Amino acid sequence: MDLTCVYRLTEQFPLPVRSALHRLSDTTLEKLTEIRLRAHGITTVTIDGENLYLTDTGLCREPTRCVRISARELEEFLYRFCGGSVYAYEESIKRGFLTRNGVRIGLCGEAVIKNGQMDGFSSLTGLCIRIPHHVPGAADAVLSLYAQKGLRLGGLLVISPPGVGKTTFLRDLSIGLSRDIRTHSINRGTFWRVCLLDERNEFYLPEVFSGCAVDVLAGLPKAKALECAARVLSPQVVICDEIGTPEDVRAIREAHLGGIVFAASLHGESALAAINDPAVGALCRDGIFRLLCVLERHGKAVTCTLYNADGEPLGEPVC
Amino acid sequence: MLKLFGILLVSSAITLYGLCRAKDLERQKKNRHALAALMLHLQNGISHGGLPQETLYASFHNEQLEKEGFCAILRNGEPGALTQALEQTKLGLSDNMRTHYLELAEGLGKSGFRAVESERLARFLGEIAVENEKSDKEDAARQMLYKRLGLLGALLAALLLL
Numbered sequence: 383m384d385l386t387c388v389y390r391l392t393e394q395f396p397l398p399v400r401s402a403l404h405r406l407s408d409t410t411l412e413k414l415t416e417i418r419l420r421a422h423g424i425t426t427v428t429i430d431g432e433n434l435y436l437t438d439t440g441l442c443r444e445p446t447r448c449v450r451i452s453a454r455e456l457e458e459f460l461y462r463f464c465g466g467s468v469y470a471y472e473e474s475i476k477r478g479f480l481t482r483n484g485v486r487i488g489l490c491g492e493a494v495i496k497n498g499q500m501d502g503f504s505s506l507t508g509l510c511i512r513i514p515h516h517v518p519g520a521a522d523a524v525l526s527l528y529a530q531k532g533l534r535l536g537g538l539l540v541i542s543p544p545g546v547g548k549t550t551f552l553r554d555l556s557i558g559l560s561r562d563i564r565t566h567s568i569n570r571g572t573f574w575r576v577c578l579l580d581e582r583n584e585f586y587l588p589e590v591f592s593g594c595a596v597d598v599l600a601g602l603p604k605a606k607a608l609e610c611a612a613r614v615l616s617p618q619v620v621i622c623d624e625i626g627t628p629e630d631v632r633a634i635r636e637a638h639l640g641g642i643v644f645a646a647s648l649h650g651e652s653a654l655a656a657i658n659d660p661a662v663g664a665l666c667r668d669g670i671f672r673l674l675c676v677l678e679r680h681g682k683a684v685t686c687t688l689y690n691a692d693g694e695p696l697g698e699p700v701c
Numbered sequence: 702m703l704k705l706f707g708i709l710l711v712s713s714a715i716t717l718y719g720l721c722r723a724k725d726l727e728r729q730k731k732n733r734h735a736l737a738a739l740m741l742h743l744q745n746g747i748s749h750g751g752l753p754q755e756t757l758y759a760s761f762h763n764e765q766l767e768k769e770g771f772c773a774i775l776r777n778g779e780p781g782a783l784t785q786a787l788e789q790t791k792l793g794l795s796d797n798m799r800t801h802y803l804e805l806a807e808g809l810g811k812s813g814f815r816a817v818e819s820e821r822l823a824r825f826l827g828e829i830a831v832e833n834e835k836s837d838k839e840d841a842a843r844q845m846l847y848k849r850l851g852l853l854g855a856l857l858a859a860l861l862l863l
Contacts, residue, residue, distance in 0.1 A: 466780030467753035
């Protein structure tokens with residue numbers, strides 16, 4: 383993994399966090415998926431799915447000598463992260479997060495409510511920083527199927543609990559479908575027009591997507607983006623993250639009538655749970671998603687198990 | 702002959718000094734107005750487009766501030782670019798106005814609300830418009846004074862040397 387993103391982010395952190403992160407090796411930094419900063423609280427990190435304390439001397443499983451920062455340092459970090467323009471992220475702050483250069487920050491604090499809707503935060507108490515990862519080959523198991531059967535294979539639904547790697551999986555899938563599909567099959571030297579609906583600006587990493595036939599619609603709600611993409615971008619495949627709302631389901635159904643194949647992700651534990659969900663289950667029954675891919679974390683490894691639309695496994699889990 | 706040449710030299714030097722001081726005041730006036738134009742550019746960009754400061758600085762062009770090296774610092778893309786530019790260039794602002802600008806620059810962009818930033822800039826623009834008008838009037842009088850003093854000084858020097 384290219385560590386440029388982590389290094390760039392590290393320089394923006396408050397001094398105690400920066401010093402602690404500088405003590406970590408590149409190998410550890412590569413595995414870093416989350417950093418949680420809390421005002422006057424402890425700082426924790428997630429590495430390979432394991433939660434650890436960030437201490438003066440590095441990482442620890444015991445909460446002794448934890449790195450702590452003040453509320454002012456927390457706000458200063460956010461100011462630097464936003465390039466000195468926090469207001470420019472107002473719309474996403476209203477939804478509880480902000481994203482820059484693929485790094486997503488979830489915000490915690492005292493919310494300001496206006497007309498029954500969240501309007502922002504009056505004070506911040508914590509930040510959850512998600513570091514994007516590109517894992518080449520993460521979606522190989524599915525890509526080889528698409529390479530053999532083409533888009534006849536139908537839509538794909540990736541299911542996993544938060545933090546297991548749905549976005550990483552879909553990112554690799556979009557790269558594969560739009561550029562590298564030929565590496566999975568000798569007979570098909572082709573690629574597809576892929577449209578990426580990046581609602582929270584966390585999918586698209588310019589350095590990773592260079593050379594891909596991917597069109598990106600960023601920052602738009604999925605239903606709107608899908609309507610826009612279907613109308614003007616004529617995609618063959620649409621990839622989007624975390625579907626679930628009735629609007630998303632309606633928009634997917636409409637776009638599917640136009641012949642678009644979907645790959646989307648869903649928060650969930652199992653294929654059966656997804657099929658039993660009324661809205662998502664209906665999409666499976668109608669043939670919009672014919673392949674379900676369940677990601678599970680087992681220690682440091684993530685496995686991928688494929689199911690058909692009826693929830694029957696299609697083989698053994700693949701690492 | 703040599704004496705006459707010397708008198709001419711001294712008189713010219715005193716006149717030019719007066720003119721230079723007047724020209725410097727003119728430069729300061731241009732800088733003040735250019736900064737006000739920058740603030741207006743920021744206010745428009747923030748209130749209408751919610752654009753980040755980085756983008757707004759990149760799209761701001763002003764010959765006067767370019768000459769002063771102010772725009773080059775603004776475009777470095779760092780969060781505190783405006784503060785840096787104010788601190789690193791000599792625009793000839795009065796202490797009061799400089800403090801005012803630095804206070805604004807320190808707080809700019811820290812709020813998560815566009816409306817807050819925009820209103821703050823609008824209020825600031827109102828305040829500096831009054832300050833600028835006052836300074837313009839004072840400077841116009843001082844410019845005239847420097848020019849006249851330069852000429853009178855040159856005449857006095859010529860008389861004394863003769």
